[in-house]
Amino acid sequence: MRVGLLTGGxxxxxxxxxxxxxxxxxxxxYGHSIIGFRNGWxxxxxxxxMPLGRQNIRNVLPLGGTLLGTARFHPNAEDGSMDxxxxxxxAERVEALIVVGGDGTLHAASKVAEQxxxxxxxxxxxxxxxxxxxxxxGFDTAVTIATEAIDRIHTTAxxxxxxxxxxxxxRTAGWIAATAGIAGGxxxxxxxxxxxxxxxxxxxxxxxxxxxxxxxxxxxxxxxxPAPGTAMEYRTQLGRFGEIVAGSISERLKAEIEQRTGFDTxxxxxGHIQRGGTPTxxxxxxxxxxxxxxxxxxxRGETGxxxxxxxxxxxxxxxxxxxxxxxxVPLDYLDVASALA
Numbered sequence: 388m389r390v391g392l393l394t395g396g397x398x399x400x401x402x403x404x405x406x407x408x409x410x411x412x413x414x415x416x417y418g419h420s421i422i423g424f425r426n427g428w429x430x431x432x433x434x435x436x437m438p439l440g441r442q443n444i445r446n447v448l449p450l451g452g453t454l455l456g457t458a459r460f461h462p463n464a465e466d467g468s469m470d471x472x473x474x475x476x477x478a479e480r481v482e483a484l485i486v487v488g489g490d491g492t493l494h495a496a497s498k499v500a501e502q503x504x505x506x507x508x509x510x511x512x513x514x515x516x517x518x519x520x521x522x523x524x525g526f527d528t529a530v531t532i533a534t535e536a537i538d539r540i541h542t543t544a545x546x547x548x549x550x551x552x553x554x555x556x557x558r559t560a561g562w563i564a565a566t567a568g569i570a571g572g573x574x575x576x577x578x579x580x581x582x583x584x585x586x587x588x589x590x591x592x593x594x595x596x597x598x599x600x601x602x603x604x605x606x607x608x609x610x611x612x613p614a615p616g617t618a619m620e621y622r623t624q625l626g627r628f629g630e631i632v633a634g635s636i637s638e639r640l641k642a643e644i645e646q647r648t649g650f651d652t653x654x655x656x657x658g659h660i661q662r663g664g665t666p667t668x669x670x671x672x673x674x675x676x677x678x679x680x681x682x683x684x685x686x687r688g689e690t691g692x693x694x695x696x697x698x699x700x701x702x703x704x705x706x707x708x709x710x711x712x713x714x715x716v717p718l719d720y721l722d723v724a725s726a727l728a
Contacts, residue, residue, distance in 0.1 A: 399525025
């Protein structure tokens with residue numbers, strides 16, 4: 388069987404583990420021919436193909452990013468691109484397609500599957516917000532990086548008696564903020580799931596600094612917003628392509644906190660640092676398990692499904708079941724963060 392593979396959307400650590408697993412299992416176990424499409428859906432639409440054999444995947448396991456490249460391009464949203472995708476698949480004699488991506492990439496995968504193409508998807512996103520799976524590739528590494536950053540910021544915050552704001556990614560779900568905030572011992576965690584009241588944040592900081600500490604760490608997800616009707620007015624700042632402007636919520640919070648408390652307040656925006664570098668062991672293992680599960684499913688003739696982790700098991704869930712859904716952080720995570728302040 389001739390199987391195509393692409394990685395779409397933002398890069399995350401662990402993607403090369405997926406590619407390696409698909410090639411090793413597909414070629415070595417089943418005798419499939421694996422080809423990759425460079426730069427995600429764009430490469431598939433443009434016919435940008437590269438062979439994927441064992442010689443192409445040597446020593447890639449510890450590498451971040453993706454050897455295939457990626458792009459934020461969705462054929463279902465671009466005029467004529469879906470036809471171009473189908474033309475390339477036919478020209479390259481691709482019998483089945485494995486798609487690795489987040490919400491947008493997986494939505495496009497479901498649209499391609501509706502055209503009669505055999506598709507198996509694999510979830511990856513540092514935000515961990517893909518519905519239907521406990522974990523997505525890249526999340527563990529992002530949390531590890533964010534936690535280490537918070538640990539380092541603690542020492543300078545305490546040395547200088549400052550309030551330190553650490554902004555992490557998370558547009559609609561605050562998984563990184565909640566988990567790294569708990570792991571790093573942050574005093575305040577602000578996430579999209581629970582709009583905040585600036586008066587309550589300021590009251591807490593004043594009490595803490597007056598009672599038993601001279602510094603505080605606040606972890607804020609980029610998509611955090613104040614609750615309607617509270618004392619801080621703010622609208623999420625979006626960039627040219629609809630992305631959240633990094634640092635916008637943190638800089639606004641910095642100004643509010645300094646004005647209301649007089650405390651020296653500084654901002655650290657982790658940004659793309661969370662995406663880069665060596666994947667953790669957990670992401671390498673998850674990527675490998677998802678890759679094997681995907682090529683196994685292709686070989687069995689299954690289509691229109693996504694690999695998922697449920698507890699310790701890797702299962703398949705229908706792509707149709709995850710369409711338009713976001714996996715939010717349970718509020719008990721945020722309760723734990725608040726309880727440990």
